[in-house]
Amino acid sequence: MDNLIFSVGQLTKYIKEMFDYDEVLNDVIVKGEISNFKLHSSGHMYFTLKDNEAKIKCVMFKGYGSKLKFMPEDGMSIIAYGSVTVYERDGQYQLYCTKLEPDGYGSLYLAFEQLKEKLFKEGLFDEKNKKRLPVFPRRIGVVTSSTGAVIRDIINVSTNRFYGINILLYPAKVQGDGAAESIVEGIKYFNSRDDIDVIIIGRGGGSIEELWAFNEEIVARAIFESRIPIISAVGHETDYTIADFVADVRASTPSHAAEMAVPRFDELKFKINSFKEALYRSLKNRIKGNQMLIETLNQKLLNYSPNNWIAQNLQYIDNLHNKIVNILIRKINEEKRKLELERTKILNIGNNLLTKRRGEFSVLVGKMDALSPLKVLTRGYAFVEKDDNIVKSIKEIEIGDKLVLHLNDGKVNCDVLEKMEVNL
Secondary structure (H helix, E strand, C coil): CCCCCCCHHHHHHHHHHHHHHCCCCCCEEEEEEEEEEEECCCCCEEEEEECCCCEEEEEECHHHHCCCCCCCCCCCEEEEEEEEEEECCCCEEEEEEEEEEECCCHHHHHHHHHHHHHHHHHCCCCHHHCCCCCCCCCEEEEEECCCCHHHHHHHHHHHHHCCCCEEEEEECCCCCCCHHHHHHHHHHHHHCCCCCCEEEEEECCCCCCCCHHHHCHHHHHHHHHCCCCEEEEECCCCCCCHHHHHCCEECCCHHHHHHHHCCCCCHHHHHHCHHHHHHHHHHHHHHHHHHHHHHHHHHHHHHCCHHHHHHHHHHHHHHHHHHHHHHHHHHHHHHHHHHHHHHHHHHHHHHHHHHHHHHHHHHHHHHHHHHCHHHHHCCCCCEEEECCEECCCHHHCCCCCEEEEEECCEEEEEECCCCCCCCC
């Protein structure tokens, strides 16, 4: 069979559809460090998320970015939620983020990971070292605060499951200085008795700092060395501590721990009705299967939604906007350079012309100075005025006229007594 020949667009579209149909890629959580962060004028955020091994381009559109309680920046370690798909124009996959959280564990998280790796290498987490819980415990030892909701939840759940169950509390400090030592003392106390069948240690939820007592090495080793099976019930379902990994069983909540430790009184009734329950489970699984099918079809509808096409083109528009701005800036700078060159040429021509005109002017001034009547007067000559007119010939003068004789340094008023013509 001949291989199909795809256009680049068809191949990219095919790859994008593979991404869009992948359930994992449609809902991912990624941790990494931000680099090349840019907040576009459109309000969209573009950045790269990286670690020591790889990097991925990320986009957070304005609708999601406006809900952030902080402003991302380069070098910030974050946890990103979203989906991975292909940006068709560039043919590259990107993480489209819908939520960002700062990764704020810091040194405590590092200490947690280091101790976890150390104890793992020593075998404290190995399944072969886990002890099985007793089916019908006679007495349950609980190491927790006497004032918190944990002990009340354990008592309520336990007595509801099997009335008359015997529970013994060791009131321990579960937070702050001395909490780890107090928990260890409780574990050792119950191990010193011979009437305790299972131990529950735990507390309510909180920050990593508040749960830190259950991440201490002395607590982990006390759990591992206990001859009595221990259930760890620390925090909420999403909280994990070192105690959870070392304990024989980890419960998501204190109530869950009570459920795991105490059998239900109606267990026999459950077995009698096993066929009924099996049918129920079968129907439930069938309904769940149909629900998953409906969710898959809904997801396909979402993938072909115009919103996806709009999101792709929003990024394309942003890229075009950047290109246009860069082209205009380069064009303006080029025109500025041309104008500056023309201005320099005009200034040079003007300066040369001015220099030339100055020289010509100097020559003219010299000629005018040489031809000036005043210059002639300095050599002993004079000129004559009659009735404010310069006299050029003796024929213009009569006996008795009044004349003004102009000299270099003044003038003289004269009366004509006699005139004499000279033939030249």
